Amino acid sequence: MKRIATLLCLALASAAQADDATIKKVLTERFPGADIHAINPTPIPGLFEVYANNSIIYVDAQANYMLSGPLKDTQTKTNLTQKSLEAMQTIDIASLPMDQAILTRRGNGERKLMVFSDPDCPYCQALEKELAQLDNVSIYTFLYPLEELHPGASAKADAIWCAPDQAQAWSDYMLQGKLAAPASACATPVQDIGKLATRLGMMGTPAIVFSNGKRVDGSMPAAEIESRLAALSTQTTSIQQ
Numbered sequence: 001m002k003r004i005a006t007l008l009c010l011a012l013a014s015a016a017q018a019d020d021a022t023i024k025k026v027l028t029e030r031f032p033g034a035d036i037h038a039i040n041p042t043p044i045p046g047l048f049e050v051y052a053n054n055s056i057i058y059v060d061a062q063a064n065y066m067l068s069g070p071l072k073d074t075q076t077k078t079n080l081t082q083k084s085l086e087a088m089q090t091i092d093i094a095s096l097p098m099d100q101a102i103l104t105r106r107g108n109g110e111r112k113l114m115v116f117s118d119p120d121c122p123y124c125q126a127l128e129k130e131l132a133q134l135d136n137v138s139i140y141t142f143l144y145p146l147e148e149l150h151p152g153a154s155a156k157a158d159a160i161w162c163a164p165d166q167a168q169a170w171s172d173y174m175l176q177g178k179l180a181a182p183a184s185a186c187a188t189p190v191q192d193i194g195k196l197a198t199r200l201g202m203m204g205t206p207a208i209v210f211s212n213g214k215r216v217d218g219s220m221p222a223a224e225i226e227s228r229l230a231a232l233s234t235q236t237t238s239i240q241q
Contacts, residue, residue: 019061023048026063037201038088042071042080049081051088054203054217056081089215091200096209098140100189102160104167107136111229114140114209116197119157119173120150123219124206128174133222137229141170142193144205154190162186 020039027034027050038051042058049071050057058067070081096114115131117124131139143161145153156179163169163180172178197207200215208216208225211232 019048022061023050023059023063027052027059030063035201035203040084043073044071049084051084051201054201056085056088086214088201089217090213091209091215093209093211093213096140096142097189097192097196100193101140101142102166102170104139104141104171105137106134106139109136109138111137111233112140112211113137113225113229114142116142116144116193116202116205116207116209117174118145118150118153118205119143119160119170120145120153121205125174127206127208127219128171130220130222130225132171132175134226134229142197143188143190144193144197144202144207145190146205157190158185158188161188161190 023039024036027036034052036050036052040049042049046061048059050059070079072079143157145157147154159179160166160169160173162185169180206219208220210228
């Protein structure tokens with residue numbers, strides 16, 4: 001019986017892999033721009049969850065039919081789509097190369113915030129004005145210029161990284177539009193950060209990552225950021241006690 005159960009599990013795993021391969025192949029052929037990061041079965045037999053282009057869709061095993069919208073568990077009232085999306089967008093903070101980020105520290109800097117930002121993205125510039133209102137925070141800015149949307153943004157990111165005072169150069173450009181000439185050319189992590197952002201499924205800027213790994217795409221008011229930081233600080237204090 002144990003051997004039969006093992007063979008059954010192997011068969012089911014093989015079938016799931018085959019479905020994954022079929023779904024990915026069909027979707028990439030029919031939607032060339034699809035950037036598929038994960039394919040998972042749902043509680044509904046024959047229906048699969050596809051995480052692509054920073055959102056979730058649902059398809060059958062052959063990817064001939066597609067659904068979009070929230071999938072809800074009527075018993076628990078749980079929004080399964082939102083739950084999966086939050087899990088997909090949760091980042092392992094320990095895996096982030098903090099030495100490749102611009103550090104801006106205010107006050108005691110005890111609270112941490114990571115931001116993927118494009119110097120020429122208007123939403124990033126709007127977010128920077130909100131971040132400027134925060135205190136007692138360490139902000140790690142990962143330079144993620146989207147050159148195809150903002151030609152010349154990569155050169156500006158390089159110049160800011162190579163400036164004698166990176167944090168000041170970043171603030172001057174984002175808040176005042178002043179780009180200081182770098183003292184000299186230097187090696188920058190811009191291309192590596194771009195690859196990292198792609199692996200993390202980021203499709204645009206800005207992207208805010210909180211210390212619990214939760215990611216929020218787009219700008220956010222300072223009051224909401226402060227509320228989330230305060231909640232995380234409370235959780236940390238409770239755990240320590």
